[in-house]
Amino acid sequence: MGLNWVAPSRPVWLPWPSAADADDFLSVPRSIVVSITLSEEIRTMSEPTVNEQGARWLRGPLRPFQHGQYRLLAGSLTASVLGEGLWLMAMVWQVIALKGQAGELSVVATASAAGMLATVLLGGVIADRVSQRRVLMITELTLTVTATAIAALSLTGVIELWHLAVVAFVRGVGSGFYYPAYSAMLPSIVPADHLLAANGVEGVLRPVVMQAAGPAIASFLVSAQGPGAALAVGAGTQLVAMAFLVFMRPVPLRRDQSAEEPRHPVKSMAIDLRDGFVYMLRTPWLLATLLFASLMILVIMGPMEVLIPFAVKDGTGGGPEEHAMVMTAFGISGAVASLFMASRKLPRRYLTAMNLMWGVACLPFIFIGVAGNIWLIVGAAFLTGALFSAPMVIWGTLLQRRVPPELLGRVSSLDFFVSLVFMPLSMALAGPVSELIGLAPTFIIAGIIPLPIAILAIVLARMPADELAHPLDHTDSPEPAQTHP
Numbered sequence: 001m002g003l004n005w006v007a008p009s010r011p012v013w014l015p016w017p018s019a020a021d022a023d024d025f026l027s028v029p030r031s032i033v034v035s036i037t038l039s040e041e042i043r044t045m046s047e048p049t050v051n052e053q054g055a056r057w058l059r060g061p062l063r064p065f066q067h068g069q070y071r072l073l074a075g076s077l078t079a080s081v082l083g084e085g086l087w088l089m090a091m092v093w094q095v096i097a098l099k100g101q102a103g104e105l106s107v108v109a110t111a112s113a114a115g116m117l118a119t120v121l122l123g124g125v126i127a128d129r130v131s132q133r134r135v136l137m138i139t140e141l142t143l144t145v146t147a148t149a150i151a152a153l154s155l156t157g158v159i160e161l162w163h164l165a166v167v168a169f170v171r172g173v174g175s176g177f178y179y180p181a182y183s184a185m186l187p188s189i190v191p192a193d194h195l196l197a198a199n200g201v202e203g204v205l206r207p208v209v210m211q212a213a214g215p216a217i218a219s220f221l222v223s224a225q226g227p228g229a230a231l232a233v234g235a236g237t238q239l240v241a242m243a244f245l246v247f248m249r250p251v252p253l254r255r256d257q258s259a260e261e262p263r264h265p266v267k268s269m270a271i272d273l274r275d276g277f278v279y280m281l282r283t284p285w286l287l288a289t290l291l292f293a294s295l296m297i298l299v300i301m302g303p304m305e306v307l308i309p310f311a312v313k314d315g316t317g318g319g320p321e322e323h324a325m326v327m328t329a330f331g332i333s334g335a336v337a338s339l340f341m342a343s344r345k346l347p348r349r350y351l352t353a354m355n356l357m358w359g360v361a362c363l364p365f366i367f368i369g370v371a372g373n374i375w376l377i378v379g380a381a382f383l384t385g386a387l388f389s390a391p392m393v394i395w396g397t398l399l400q401r402r403v404p405p406e407l408l409g410r411v412s413s414l415d416f417f418v419s420l421v422f423m424p425l426s427m428a429l430a431g432p433v434s435e436l437i438g439l440a441p442t443f444i445i446a447g448i449i450p451l452p453i454a455i456l457a458i459v460l461a462r463m464p465a466d467e468l469a470h471p472l473d474h475t476d477s478p479e480p481a482q483t484h485p
Contacts, residue, residue, distance in 0.1 A: 147238050
């Protein structure tokens with residue numbers, strides 16, 4: 001990429017010396033030999049291997065399930081995203097049950113985004129320094145407690161809007177710690193050539209479970225018993241998610257901290273955070289994609305999270321069932337696209353394809369804004385779901401393959417931070433803007449703007465040349481990281 005990188009402060013794997021080199025080898029200081037040996041042990045412990053017997057029947061997108069650790073992690077993720085899907089639907093209709101409108105829903109949605117934004121950078125630093133399994137367990141425990149509390153408030157009829165906003169903020173904080181830890185741990189429990197499939201599994205789980213099954217179950221419970229029932233079931237799923245993590249074995253960090261200089265913890269974490277920012281700023285494909293994503297989220301996230309329920313209700317006369325249909329269409333198409341992507345190799349033009357798909361994915365928002373028929377909204381959601389989910393599989397694998405292991409937690413957190421920095425603003429503006437200019441113009445603007453920004457990012461970062469210079473086959477190593485004294 002035309003940049004001169006400084007070698008990272010991580011172990012260098014040296015071949016065992018021949019007899020001719022014995023004298024030179026013995027002259028190496030003992031501390032260096034011990035450091036190299038320990039680093040090799042850490043690397044060996046943290047690099048998963050393929051179970052050849054399991055490989056006979058678990059192939060294609062199912063190949064990560066050869067690994068017991070991954071099966072437990074996938075079980076936890078499934079339960080966790082189901083709880084998120086139940087929360088999203090139950091929260092919307094709980095706000096409506098409290099006579100709230102788009103403005104009130106914006107407040108609750110903004111609280112969740114603000115919680116994530118406030119903690120995700122710290123979450124990335126923690127994920128590179130502390131047991132990622134422990135971070136996930138604490139997060140799920142916190143979500144279980146808060147989900148149980150909000151369900152109790154709803155079922156007893158004393159719930160208020162500020163209760164929902166507080167719980168939404170806590171859930172956002174949990175997400176700020178969860179996703180960097182999950183992203184950093186995944187390469188430690190599956191081999192590199194299974195990462196695309198593992199990210200594809202996640203890409204299937206989120207649309208199918210969080211955006212389809214969760215809302216479908218919640219809509220049934222809301223219609224039958226009210227939002228409190230859906231919130232209570234969501235609390236149970238978070239408890240199940242934590243139980244899976246309890247049965248996982250400890251996962252070693254892919255970072256050798258023994259060679260690092262002793263510093264005050266606060267200073268050490270600040271340096272870690274700085275190194276993550278430096279890596280992002282000096283990596284053009286990463287910086288350009290994140291800037292594009294942040295602007296795209298500014299214009300689409302508010303309409304997606306806040307205004308679609310009102311497009312369904314006001315534009316088509318629908319209710320919870322019709323809203324669930326839209327979310328189900330989004331989820332099913334996203335799952336199919338993720339599964340398709342996980343079954344194939346990464347496209348050669350992976351950076352160009354990824355960014356273009358995200359830009360094109362926003363165009364169906366135009367139809368959502370002008371639709372007077374629920375099936376037009378369902379069709380638009382189907383297209384959007386597919387074109388959003390497929391590049392997410394590429395993106396997750398791209399980070400895990402091209403980012404140095406000791407930086408992956410921080411870069412994953414920067415991914416969320418830079419991408420979501422405008423999410424609270426988008427959530428906060430969606431309701432007032434739609435009331436000012438109308439629902440249809442808001443969706444039309446959201447649909448048109450992202451594609452030109454995607455093209456600009458591809459051109460300015462010279463992504464076509466970069467992706468050809470860095471083909472992602474299974475032998476690739478992460479790019480060296482910039483280090484500082």
